[in-house]
Amino acid sequence: MTDLPVTDLPKSSNVGTRRRDAGRKSMSLYAEGEPMVWLTGGALAFSLLMILAMLVYVFWMGFSNFWPQRVVHVTTHSGQVSMGSVSRSQSYKPSIANVDRLPEALQDSTREKLLANDGYTVRTLLYTGNYDLTGTRFQWVSDYEVNTWEYPEWALLIERRMDGNFYGMPVAFEQDGEVLTESPKEIWERFEEIHPTVRRRFRERERIRTVDMGRVNRRQENARRQLVEATRQFENGEIPAGDLDRVRHETEETIDQTRREHAALSKRVDEINTENRRYGLVMETAQGLRHTLFFDDIVMAFPGNQLSRFQKIAIFGERWREFIFDNPREANMEGGVFPQIIGTVTMTLVMTIFVVPFGVIAALYLREYAKPGPIVSAVRIAINNLAGVPSIVFGVFGLGFFCYIMGGYLDDVFYSNSPVPTFRGGGVLWASATLALLTLPVVIVATEEALSAVPSSMREGSYACGASKWQTIKRIVLPRSMPGIMTGMILAMARGAGEVAPLMLVGAVKLAPSLPLDIHNWSGSLGFIPTGPIHLERSFLHLGFHIYDLGFQSSDSEAARPMVFTTTLLLISIIVILNLTAIMIRTRLRRKFKSGTF
Amino acid sequence: MTAETLEQAQARTPVQTRGASGTRLEAIASGEEVRSEIHPQLKKEDNILSIENFNLWYGRAQALHDISMTVPKGKVTALVGPSGCGKSTLLRSVNRLNDLIDIVRIGGEMTLNGSSIYSKNVDVIELRKRMGMVFQKSNPFPMSIYENVVYSLRIDGERNKKVLDEVCERSLRGAAIWDEVKDRLQDSALGLSGGQQQRICIARAIAAEPEVLLMDEPCSALDPIATNKIEDMIDALKGEYTILIVTHNMQQAARSSDYTAFMYLGRLIEYGPTDTIFQNPRLIETQDYVTGRFG
Known part of the structure; x- marks a missing residue:
């Protein structure tokens, strides 16, 4: 035969010469590529470190939020008395005038201490609660002001249904x-x-x-x-x-x-x-x-000051249980986020149900049926660009098209005897549809890649057996590209579950009277299709929107701070759980398609 | 190859050569038409497939030039020739797999058992069901051994478990792999070794009882032991099935085929009984090729 690999010889001898040359010359850093290795590796390490630091910070702040804290009783030299739990402490530079307010005897030593520390001292933020009585929730206490700092045995921390925590002694x-x-x-x-x-x-x-x-x-x-x-x-x-x-x-x-x-x-x-x-x-x-x-x-x-470790763990667990399974209280600042979890998960799953079939079918046409040419290339570029459109644009489109036009149409046709709008306006259905549109490119691109990775030998084998194009796609191509399609689905879910901006326009709300998933009411319907406990027309609460609402819209952002972290942690966990489930299914599929080697 | 070696070869062997400008191979390379040398024994055979003046182009490049040959029923016919001579293209033209490539154009005609393959009103899918094909690289589908074998019945909508079981066993026995896999029919076919995978593919190809079995270098990716098994299997299938096999392995062609066709640069050069082709060919080019002097 003519295809003997005879061209290898001169090449390999060439390599040998080069290696000897390098050994003889003095080593140049650039020749060896060392600086580039450091630059690229360093950039990667830096990026990873930042991501890791963020995750650790969120995890720590969110996770420790529910650990029961001790109740401290503080008196200051100026005679101020307060009781509460330590929220956080920080180093700061107090104004010198403040020192003048201290008793005469202490002023000099305090000044000296401050000067020795470049004017810095530490202050602690106490969560003093009792909002209904004092009108504030927090108080800063600087170290130099403190007269006594004790933990009274019977000081109680009481979580109330309204007005936040109460700190006091039982009488x-x-x-x-x-x-x-x-x-x-x-x-x-x-x-x-x-x-x-x-x-x-x-x-x-x-x-x-x-x-x-x-x-x-x-x-x-x-x-x-x-x-x-x-x-x-x-x-x-x-x-x-x-x-x-x-x-x-x-x-x-x-x-x-x-x-x-x-x-x-x-x-x-x-x-x-x-x-x-x-x-x-x-x-x-x-x-x-x-x-x-x-x-x-x-x-x-x-009683925060006499808890055993075991009791603390029990309270910690109880607070987490309440957080995950109960309804929010006090303008979402306290209590649980159960409705938000339900809303997020329902919305993400409905979105997945929309986006995966549509994306797969579109990709099938593009890859399997359409004749490659300038039009298909243009369509492909357009789809890729769609992924770069700002999400708020999708939100506005969703509000205009889905909520008002489609919703209005559904209401006219199926719910004309209802006095209030049903599907007209924001709701889970339209939010899911909007996000499905947003994540469609991800699914199409991933599916196309998976389809093109199916070996042509398999298709030919199927055609040679007398299978039609659709039979080949259904029985060989689609099952074989399922892991790749799952990858697209995972990416779409991750993107969709974390998106907030468009949701604010198409159905996520601050307070909802009833959940989109209501196991007590099986009368949900979409036109003439019964949907059981899923009420697609209802607006919903969403963890991402909840974070925004707590952090930037609440009356007391300081009080909402720990909850922001905990909710963030929860949102990240839910996305991780959804993804892990999908990844597990994908791994199982992949194992099935792994070829034995000999 | 050089003219010098050809001259030497000519000097040594008393076989005929013809051609307007020197040797036959040079004539082909310069684009002249040459007549195929077809042995008279083939005329006595009962034909199942006949190819008439078949031409094929990939875009502007012509890959097959005016091929005319018949494939005898119940016999093994081997297609040999150097790489790129069009053996596989010819084989894939028989079940119209080349249709999948957009730029392919064809001319001429083929008939299978008297019915046209290339006329306009032929249902390609029905046509392919009448043939089985085994590829160079084993290509089991990502499903169980059982489902792989009964694939062609499944796509025909066969649901009867008894029929499927029967076909599965018969095909696996035919492909000489039944004893190795009978206890794990529901396992993935992708978990088998290369040789086993190839025999599963053969079982799949014969499951629908094809009129012709097309094999495109079925052993080129296999080790000698697996190759042996497949050759034994081809021997066993001989008589029951008509087999058209492309091979690069001269020994294999000599061992397992009844007829051999030698192709070069898209032309059929010589076609006759395997014994004659290997021991006493009419053309010196054929002898040079089968003895390994060129190619």
Whole structure:
């Protein structure tokens, strides 16, 4: 045969000569490429280091947020008294005039200390809580001002349903307005004994208010709607008067019944309220103010200075549980982010359901059917450029096209008898559609690459067996490129779950009355397609938007700070979990397609 | 090759040469038409495939020049020739796999069992179902051994488990691999060794009982032991199937084929019974090639 590899010889001898030359000459750094190795390697290391530092910082700040802190009682030389927990401390340069306010005896030594430190000292930010009494939540305390710094044994940290934390000393336990005990130890024992049942009733009341009353209201609403519909049909002459009377009668009966049920539920709520307000904790603040806290208002309380490690871990776990599984309180600044998690996950999954089939089909056409040429190249470039369009542009488009045009159309066709807009306006469906559009290029590009990586020998093998083009695509090409398609899906999910700007326009809100995923209400529908517990028309809460809202829109950004970190950590974790799941599936697929070598 | 070696060869061997300008190979290289040397034994055979004045162009470059030959039924026919002489192209023209390449144009005609391959109203998909093809590099599909073998039935919509099982076993036995894989039919075919993969591909090719089995250098990527197994298998399939095999391995062609066609630069040079081609060819070029003196 003619294709013998005879050209190798002169080349290899050439290499040998060069190597000998290099050995003889003095080594030039540039010749060896050393500086470039350092430059490129250094740049990589620097980038990795920055990413790692950010992750570690977010992880540390977010994770430690829920660790129960000790309650400190501070008095300053100027006579100020405060109680709270340490939020953070920093080094700063106080103005010298401040020192003049200290007692005479201390002024000189303080000045000396400051001068020795170049005028710097350390100040600590105390979270003093008691917002309803003092009107502030935080207080800075500089080291040189501190007179006493102690951790009182029975100082309590109380997380309330409203107005944030309360710090104080327990003074008395009240039941039905009578003081039963005044010893801190006994007060605490009573609290631990009674509070869990109060909390249980508290949850029952929440459930009644949201789930049970919602169900009753829906029944009433449906009955009313039926009557309206029957009246319309009667007026059009579609049904006889007898039928209308029957519907009217039924509706009245249902309304009567639901009213009774509603009254019973309200009564139960009242009972719970009265029962929960029977118990009170009389507290004394650091400033000596007395304040009675009803058990009903207390979410959690603990004596911060006498917790064992085990108790701390228990509280830490309980706070994480509350954060992940409970609803937010106080304008989202406290409590949990359960609705945000549900919103983020629902939105991301619905988006994936939209984007993957569309992207794959588009890529199939581009790669398998379209004849390569200038038009296909132009389309490909356009798709790549689509990935670079600022996301807010997609948001504006989504608002205009999806929310108003498509939503308005859906409402006109399917929900014309509803007095309020259903799909018109922001909602999970339109947010997912907008993000699907945003992430479409990612999926198309990844799928095209995966399709082109399928060896042509496999296609030919299939054609040679008498398979048609579509059979070959369906049975050979698509299964074989599934791992690559999954890569596209993973990238799209990561991009979509973290996107915030377009969501603000098409459905993410600060507060939503009900979740897009509602297991108590299976009446969700998209036109005539029932979607069960998924209510695609509802607006939703989103973790990314929550971070923005907490960090930049809340009344007290200092108080929101720890929650921003924790929410960020959670968002990163959710994206990681979604991706890991997809990566695991992909690895399994890849293993299946790995060829044995011999 | 040089004229000198040719002269030497001519001096040594008493075979005929013809051509307007010196040797036949030089005539071909200068673009002259040369007649193929086809042995009369082929006329006595019962033909299954006949190729008539077949030409093929890749864009402007002509890859096959006026090929006319017949493939006898139930026999093994080997296509030999140096790299780039058009053997594989000819083979892929038989089941119209070249259709997949946009720039290919063809002229001439082929018939399989009397029915045209290239006329306009032929359903290519139905046509390909009548042939099986084995490729140079084994190309099992990313699915189980079982599904690989019954692939051509699956795409025909066959659902009957009994039929599928039967075909699977028969094909795997035919490809002499049944004993090796019968206990792991549901494992991925990609986990097998190269030789086993190639035999799975052969089983897949014979599953639909093709009228012609096309093999494009089926052993070129295999070690001698695996090659042996496949050659034994070809021997066993002989008679039952018509096999058209492209090979670079002269010993293989000599061992396993009944007829051999020698191709050069897109032309069919000599075609006849394998024994004659290897021991007493009519043309000196053929002898030079099969004895390894050029190519």
